[in-house]
Amino acid sequence: METTSEKVTVDLKLDETYGAFINGEFVEPSNGYIDAINAANGKLLSKIARCGKEEIDRAVTAANEAFKGWSTTLIEERSALLHKVADVLEANQDRLKMIECLDTGRPIHEFDLDYQLAIYQFRYFASAILTYEGASRPVQNGHLIVKKEALGVCAQIIPWNVPMIMVSFKLAPALAAGNTVVLKPAEDASLSTMEFAKLLQEVLPKGVVNIVPGYGTEAGQALIDHPDVHKLAFTGSVDVGRLVGKTAGERILPVTLELGGKAPHIVFPDVDIDRAVENATLGYTFFNGQSCILGTRLFIHEDIYDEFVEKLIARAKEVKIGDPTDRSTRVSALINEKQGKSVLGYFEIAKEEGAKILYGGNRVTVPGNEYGYFIEPTIIEATSEMRIAQEEIFGPAATVTRWSDIDDVIRMANDVDYGLAAGIMTNDLENALDTANKLQAGSVWINQYFNFQSGAPFGGFKNSGVGREYSKEALDNYTQSKTIVAAYQLPPAGFFK
Ligand code: NAP
Ligand code: MG
Secondary structure, eight states, X not given: OOOOSSBOOOXXXXXXXXXXXXXXXXXXXXXXXXXXXXXXXXXXXXXXXXXXXXXXXXXXXXXXXXXXXXHTSOHHHHHHHHHHHHHHHHHTHHHHHHHHHHHHOOOGGGHHHHHHHHHHHHHHHHHHGGGOOOEEEEETXXXXXXXXXXXXXXXXXXXSXXXXXXXXXXXXXXXXXXXXXXXXXXXXXXXXXXHHHHHHHHHSOTTSEEEOOSOIIIIIHHHHHOTTOOEEEEESOHHHHHHHHHHHHHHTOOEEEEOOOOOEEEEOTTSOHHHHHHHHHHHHHGGGGOOTTOOOEEEEETTTHHHHHHHHHHHHHHSOBOOTXXXXXXXXXXXXXXXXXXXXXXXXXXXXXXXXXXXOOOXXXXXXXXXXXXXXOEEEEOOTTSHHHHSOOOSSEEEEEEEOOHHHHHHHHHOSSEESEEEEEOSOHHHHHHHHHHSOOSEEEESSTTOOOTTOOBOOEETTEESOBSSTHHHHHTEXXXXXXXXXXXXXXXXXX
């Protein structure tokens, strides 16, 4: 492994412990703490609260108290405060990016994208709420008003892969709409969220945001089961998503779910192969492969299949695997050993079911980071129905599958339980749009993967979820409409006789 040349150093000054953030204060947890570990070298970074029923109860009580004031705060003022949240996030981003890099093991350069999206989320919803109007019109002998009212206390649970993106996707629309929040970050990556809480402490009124880290089965479960929350929002695995949805069903609570993905990326024969290979490589290796939106099922037209795959492998060999804090690193440590073993296990499953590992498939050692699970970018030749091409691997791996008939490739692309994202590469825009119309996916990116644009709804078809984030539509998921019909006078006496 070559030695690192662009190592980024930031003075982190982490606290020794982070309590639960409740009602504007960090409070000592009753169950103690969980170690926050550097995913690459295994060193202890700090300790985060292991919240349980007691902390959840206090946090939900604080959020209910704060709701009265926050939901009636003028939208202009809420908007200004959300801009302030964006300002403090922007001002402190270098430090937070490094904390998140060490905590998650992801390459430092990626966090430029994460924080750009996160800062933008707060600014977007600070603005969107100003134009989020209900309706009002005169009716016979009176007036009709349709109001958008906040729901109350939102219980929000997020995963470890992109912590600050997740925090912003959850907090910004909920707060803009006048709700208060109790948020549980993932046990494996809570540090940047806890540091962000310190910034929120200076900006938002007490109790508007409460953060309760801990285990999913303790803090997470207690949060979704709490009788005084009014909305559930979850991002993570389908299994836990189903549980959250079931709880919402039993309690008749509104719910949004953003679950897994297994995105097809279809390559037509008219593309510039070098450019297409670059776009495909970004699409399956970014986030170390740990994201639900990655284009991990590559369908390549038979006319260019051999050349494309040869170049894809050559490009995979060039991907720099290294220390996460090196700016030139493109693939680094997975979140933890469990995830690493699961990814390697999938490569075994692939071989057993007859898929062929064309490149990669191994864990590599990065000096000084022997603890971490660094996995080579991996290219697997597979058929569309194999498990390796159907299930979320959550590592830097893609399957390659040959196609020749357009109807056939659309069938294969859609023949999966998920429907979060999809990609298409072709120079023929008519063909691209026609194909996009036939794909069962919440987001379709033509010729540029991860092409997130302002206000574009983000969310899943099929098992990938319920509801949309990132766009104004998210405000609908954090409000309920109230219809008020006012008649100017009572009807005349005896009108019902
Ligand atoms: P997960 O178990 O679904 O975790 C997501 C969040 O839910 C975490 O904060 C977790 O807590 C919490 N949680 C777990 N059990 C819970 C329960 N019974 N009640 C309430 N909350 C609960 O996902 P994971 O274990 O991190 O990852 C497993 C797989 O999920 C991955 O391999 C990947 O396929 C998928 N995933 C998808 C996304 C996505 O963005 N769609 C993100 C991450 C993972 P703790 O983890 O802190 O215990
Ligand atoms: Mg960690």
